Amino acid sequence: MAQNAKVAALTDELIHSILKFDPEANKRAYRHAKDIAKNGLRAHHYARTNQFDVQARFTGLDEKFRVLNRDDLADALDERVKEINKRLGKWIPECLSLLLQLSDQPTENSRVEALELLRPPTPPPELTWKKILEDDPYSDEEIWKDIDYGADSSEDEILAPKKEVPKLSPPTSVDEDDTYDPEGCVVAIDAAAIDELKEAQFWKHKAETEDEELGITELEAVRETLFMLAGLQTSLFHADRRVGPEYKLRHAMTKTANHLLAELGDIGRTVHQLRQWVKRPSTLPLIQTFEAAVSRRLHEYDRSLALLQQRYLVPEKPTAVSLLELHDNVRSLSRPILRLAQLITEIEPQLLVNPFVHLEILFDQVNLAQLTLEQDVFDFLSNIFFECLQTYLKPMRRWMEDGALGFNDETFFVFENDSGSEASSLWHDRFVLRRGQENKLRSPAFLEPAAQKIFNAGKSVVFLKELGIHTSLLPTNVEEPRLDHKTVCGTSAGSPLSPFSELFQAAFQTWIESKYSLASTVLREYLFNICGLVQTLDNIRIIYLSANGSVFQEFADAVFERMDNNQRAWNDRFLLTELARGIFSLELRKGQSERIVVRSIRKSSKSPSDSVKALTHVLLDYALPWPLMNIIQRSSVPIYQQLYTFLLQCYRSKYLLQRISPQSVRHIKDSQLRQLSFKLRQRLIWFADVLRSYLTATVIDASCADMKAAMTMAENIDEMSAIHTKYVARLQDQALLSDNLKPIHRAIISLLDLAVLYSQHCSSQAAPAKSIPRHKAEKSSRRKSVILSKPEEDDSDSSHVGDDGESAASRLPAAARSGEGLEGVDREFDRLLRFVTAGLRSVGRVGAEPAWEMLADRLEWEGKRDI
Structure with a gap:
């Protein structure tokens, strides 16, 4: 009963955190949600792992390794399975089953030589008297000799008189007495400094009446603004980044100051939403890469804010404190990060349905930034785009180089339709392109022109593997062209003159040709010359x-x-x-x-x-x-x-x-x-x-x-x-x-x-006319x-x-x-x-x-x- 009560309490807490409405306001919806949660969290009794099935699977692996001429791997596996089976414990089958599920193409990825690294170092041989006597033998005559114990004694030696070190200073009280006075270590309190510090803490001041506004200096407003932009709690700005009405600048008009602070608060609110989005966990590698790229940009943004704070905390030269100047600096500094936040707001509802939608929108925004001559936004978004693209290129690279597909990878536009198809229909039936609604290819739009080449490159590699000539004719040390902002856009300070889309397509075609041409050429020569x-x-x-x-x-x-x-x-x-x-x-x-x-x-x-x-x-x-x-x-x-x-x-x-x-x-x-x-x-x-x-x-x-x-x-x-x-x-x-x-x-x-x-x-x-019987003629x-x-x-x-x-x-x-x-x-x-x-x-x-x-x-x- 205690367990059921605990589950019920946790279920209620889960429903409150997801629905976020009062159960009394809509009891029917709350009761429906609770029923769904109970059905999902109902206790299940799972059976133990079948140890005979696990043993059979290990036996099958052993047989598979030997068929594939990997007797060394089979012997090593058999030796270690026998060793672990000797140990007593009821969880041994579960451990072996876990190892089976974690295995990933053992015939290709396993190296028996690596087992030597796990072998413990050989202990040194045991020290014996025989070994000691071999190194330092002794004779019977030397054992019984008398020892002169006074030979090395210094009892009769005359000690040399010590030289007195002359004292350079007169003796002090410390020399006379080793005790210290603790009051001598205490610094006197500067009451003026304490009063000044308390005065600077304006957030501790209280207004005498409700309508009274507390005045603050412009430096205090700048400091609070920078804290707010960095994601810290402040007194000048509330949790929703609105300016508190109880404070006002002492030397500026209230409306003007509030307008500047409100705009800075809007920037802080947008950046705060971006920080909250980064904290949400994701399981897809594409989205994880995007989140990591955004997190790095936020870190760089915080460093830029710290440099602004340094100008006011440790100024190298006399600096004028200006909220208006800070407003301009923050707007210029935040423009790329605000564009990124706007982009994330647009794509967030679509990420679960289309995990590479951020690549498409980033690509479009980079082109737009180049057309509008926003150099900082162009560099900022293009670097994020290429960082995210590298993750999407990984399954593409694996497909084009090895003809392999990730397990249940729905983000890649190629999938295996019929693994058991005949070799005679390998090219047309075994692999197909993944398509969505309206027969549209499930890939980023900017990759569609090259999708067929990518598809054919992987099929060519699979074809060569079926022929048994993949490893013998294709070199493995071909250098891959880089695909990043520097390679595509160049190293000049300004935007490139050519459109970004054309530059990217040219660089991407070069990247594809480095993997496509070789396999396609080898396969073509084989079909023409060997197959005739x-x-x-x-x-x-x-x-x-x-x-x-x-x-x-x-x-x-x-x-x-x-x-x-x-x-x-x-x-x-x-x-x-x-x-x-x-x-x-x-x-x-x-x-x-x-x-x-x-x-x-x-x-x-x-x-x-x-x-x-x-x-x-x-x-x-x-x-x-x-x-x-x-x-x-x-x-x-x-x-x-x-x-x-x-x-x-x-x-x-x-x-x-x-x-x-x-x-x-x-x-x-x-x-x-x-x-x-x-x-x-x-x-x-x-x-x-x-x-x-x-x-x-x-x-x-x-x-x-x-x-x-x-x-x-x-x-x-x-x-x-x-x-x-x-x-x-x-x-x-x-x-x-x-x-x-x-x-x-x-x-x-x-x-x-x-x-x-x-x-x-x-x-x-x-x-020739012959007499034919009447019935035959008829x-x-x-x-x-x-x-x-x-x-x-x-x-x-x-x-x-x-x-x-x-x-x-x-x-x-x-x-x-x-x-x-x-x-x-x-x-x-x-x-x-x-x-x-x-x-x-x-x-x-x-x-x-x-x-x-x-x-x-x-x-x-x-x-x-x-x-």
Whole structure:
């Protein structure tokens, strides 16, 4: 019960100190506050530390040290843990747990050699008779010799007579008697001095009536004012720094003197508030540094006040006492400290929410002081700014040099988003910038222009650590440029001519470059020279984008032969993988072809030769090393595969058309049908050639050249990744593969499918007429009717065409006679070609893409010539 009463009393005292209002005035609020305090202070029973858990953690540390090849550290830790476990005491697990919580990266910060400093000095060996006799041996004969005790005696010596020292002065009473008279040591009291001292203590004087005012001298007013400014209690000024009405200057007008004292009191009140703010404790290092800087300025301010007091207490020359002069001196002396107090009043409510707001406001105030030519305020605030900035630079320096972040440091604008992310996405996913409201960066505004460089510098160091080359290639003794008032603003007496913001940004960029350039350059050279970034981009272009047309043609022909042979496993991924590796190994460097893997999405229930869309089921993958995957991101691979499929479909169309020789067309007896067949063959081959030429020469070659030129100029992975992403997006747009160009792309696929239909018609015409059973003929007729009227459904982007881009095969009627089928193909070709050219011109005008206009001109050229 006594404990509960004590807690209740302390709770009431805590509520009174925080709320600062009378409980009787607002009982409901007081009762609510008391309930909250009781809930927060309710007694808790905490369990003891689990000694087995502590022992397991030490065992884990031992294993970790040995895995990291720190056997010396593991042995030293094990020896000391065993030693402390031998001691009896119930608090041993708590002590060990505390040591575990205090540990900070022991593998990096611990040095076993330092343990020698804790070893107690070796005690001297014990002194024995053996050691004594070794140093000073003795013989038996010398022990029993008689000792002459009178040899050294001075009993018989004759003492020399003492010389009398002549006395230089006559004897005094002191020589005669050793006693002192205490009254002779007492100084006589000067009654006049005491009266003068009492008279000077004006605060002890009492007025005879309530309305009477006590007169004071100007020197007394100056002394009281200086005491008040220094934060001491005075009689002339009350606790709130108001002038007491009971005093007045004897030789000055009351209103004039009170006005000067009131202004001095305002200055003292502001300085006193600043002193009170400094006394409040803070836990954040940034605010603690700011408080320490303000405290030092207050100390310097007090020293300046002491020098003013010295002029009146110990004057070197006759000095006129003037309250007006003191007013001017104090105003000039206090102007910087008053500006600082005003600044703190503005930022105090925001410090808990934004711990670096004082840096932003200090930066703005320094710029303002330079513009208004307030030299003293400029020097004063700029020095405080750079002192506070050094604390903010510490986590920044640690991040840029070691790639390390402080534990739960919310004041720094970089944080680890996913520590378990794969190395292939390290650059983009593991670390992110901390942002606040409206997606604004959580950093001082003047650092935002350099925030991305700081972010990239730390990520470069982390990247090099993952590669294992951080300590071997980066020197550790690089001198860091200074970032202070002297370096930025110079040593001249006046303000610099250039704006402070520009001077700071220039100096800050120099500071960043000292840490950024080296790591970024090493990483860039590693990606280009060791990882082979350019060579990998060339390999991707060979595999996906037909950089070597003969090799790509050879691979495509091999796939097409398997399709046309109606093999059930034509898209078997193992066989196609071996096929691709064997063909592309002729163009790629040794070992690079082993990274190629062919994937088969699904197997179609229909014949693969019915449409070029069957090629979307076969995809190529090229395995990249993880450092390059941070540049060539996973999101780019599907676009490469779309381009590869699109090119393969063009090759497929041309492959089928080339298999129909002109001689086989000449065998068609109907001259009109033969002429139409020649026309369709030429138009379809021409379309396939124009499309392939557009993709390879106009789109891929030009974009790849621009991408390589920009890639060689990039400084970091961010720029490289952005260049590659822009390059892939440009390929997707110009190759008509983006979402807003799907109708045009589907129409082009339908045009390529017309080549498949034309090939089937010609193959059926060229086949020798044989007697076919009726049921087989009907089955074949039904199969052709299905092919012409219902094309294979596909879930890919190329499976459907809306509006005028509808699938060509689905629009053709069931052709019972070959002549009607060819005429339908010819009409569908004209319709789709007009749709494609009109669509290209429309999107070309909207998107301002000259490549689309160029393709439309080339496609319309055939139509105009035909007309």
